[in-house]
């Protein structure tokens with residue numbers, strides 16, 4: 322019993338929190354997962370993974386913006402490792418709610434670092450940093466030493482949390498690590514993000530429950546990997562001999578348009594594109610039916626045009642490499658959404 326490791330995962334109700342909790346439980350950890358109070362907290366992800374009643378999983382309500390409750394949480398839990406995955410993580414919303422985003426996504430991380438400093442500086446800390454910090458990219462591909470240029474309030478808040486993690490590492494010797502993760506998707510992705518929005522809509526179109534998918538900028542390019550593999554990378558980052566910063570990415574980039582074509586193909590529908598920019602449309606090549614239309618409401622005030630990461634350091638130092646191709650990931654997501662929509666599932 323002496324050797325059981327205790328981990329705190331903030332953001333347990335999110336995609337990464339659910340996959341990471343599953344991984345840590347499989348490794349024999351005791352896991353405390355935190356979630357934010359809302360009128361209807363939803364645990365569909367940990368339910369789908371079948372871990373919601375695991376004897377070593379403890380779910381705790383916690384607000385990252387409250388320092389004193391973070392301190393009490395750490396005093397009570399006596400954790401060895403903390404994974405800070407909680408955030409206001411939707412880039413689009415961050416333009417509408419910049420202050421809330423700064424408080425949760427930026428200051429929230431510092432509250433945890435402060436709590437570590439006060440309660441037990443030997444706790445290992447993982448900060449969920451993001452490729453959004455590269456924003457208007459200063460080099461291609463992006464790696465650990467590429468200069469940052471965030472393009473959204475979300476990216477700016479994450480950059481603050483990132484540098485505070487580095488600063489607490491350098492100032493107080495805290496084992497503070499930062500994983501700069503490029504987009505990572507799965508059947509557990511929220512439907513506000515573009516990949517899951519697409520696979521869910523494709524499933525609905527296939528099942529005749531929807532006519533047209535409405536999207537914003539189809540030209541944005543992203544480096545999309547499989548979230549389940551990325552949480553394994555988070556764990557490896559905290560097991561390293563020394564605290565550091567790592568990029569996790571696939572080193573392949575595709576446009577949103579490519580992902581749409583791929584998703585329809587996975588459902589047996591060929592899409593033909595016509596027109597340009599805001600007038601672009603996608604039609605079913607066989608029936609001629611309109612299936613994709615552009616809506617300006619999904620455009621962002623400032624866009625990140627191109628992301629492609631170089632994960633070489635993670636491969637060399639941690640032995641981490643992505644395995645699932647984008648085609649396999651897309652197929653997995655479309656199949657999950659076909660199954661769910663056929664069964665009337667609505668998350």
Ligand SMILES: C[C@H]1O[C@H](OP(=O)(O)OP(=O)(O)OC[C@H]2O[C@@H](n3cnc4c(=O)[nH]c(N)nc43)[C@H](O)[C@@H]2O)[C@@H](O)[C@@H](O)C1=O
Nearest residue numbers: 410412451452453503504513514515516536537538541619
């Ligand atoms: C790594 C990073 O990854 C994620 O951030 P994101 O890249 O903004 O993700 P997304 O799926 O919302 O957008 C991807 C691209 O797709 C474009 N796009 C077009 N049409 C729609 C559309 O209709 N909806 C959305 N959401 N995006 C659209 C949109 O303009 C953007 O260029 C978060 O996990 C974030 O937390 C994070 O850290």
